[in-house]
Amino acid sequence: MIRLIGYLFGLASVLALIVAGGVAIYLNGMTKDLPNYEVLASYAPPVTTRIHAGNGALMAEYARERRLFLPIQAIPDRVKAAFLSAEDKNFYNHPGVDIYGLGRAILVNLQNFGSGRRPVGASTITQQVAK
Incomplete structure (x- = not known):
């Protein structure tokens, strides 16, 4: 059970980093002008x-x-x-x-x-x- 929770936490962390990177790229493109x-x-x-x-x-x-x-x-x-x-x-x-x-x-x-x-x-x- 702990292994499953750790796996889900790791997956959620990676997903959050991907979303944060996407938001950073989007904001950088919007603010460059x-x-x-x-x-x-x-x-x-x-x-x-x-x-x-x-x-x-x-x-x-x-x-x-x-x-x-x-x-x-x-x-x-x-x-x-x-x-x-x-x-x-x-x-x-x-x-x-x-x-x-x-x-x-x-x-x-x-x-x-x-x-x-x-x-x-x-x-x-x-x-x-x-x-």
């Missing part, structure tokens, strides 16, 4: 250049992308809550990767595999910014 996190700390998106007349009237705008810098304090709390509700309900409860959301998405996608349904995403706001 991500930018360095230090670059994200100094990221400054291009904003619109505005030229105003002496009386304050807007004369012209120059930009490749029409972006305006808006500090987070200027965004109403209701808009922030709506965005978090739609994108990442557990934003304040995870360190950047929502393990429960990821597991749920994997299970749902496995259940829907081959049904033609659109896959469910599991990325958090943090992951989307990094991407």
Whole structure:
């Protein structure tokens, strides 16, 4: 009996190592195109250049992308809550990767595999910014 338990334990250990190796290879492939996190700390998106007349009237705008810098304090709390509700309900409860959301998405996608349904995403706001 002890020999059988030892055999099953050894088999489970080898299987766990194979799964861990597969996960490591998968994560390495997924993260190789991500930018360095230090670059994200100094990221400054291009904003619109505005030229105003002496009386304050807007004369012209120059930009490749029409972006305006808006500090987070200027965004109403209701808009922030709506965005978090739609994108990442557990934003304040995870360190950047929502393990429960990821597991749920994997299970749902496995259940829907081959049904033609659109896959469910599991990325958090943090992951989307990094991407």
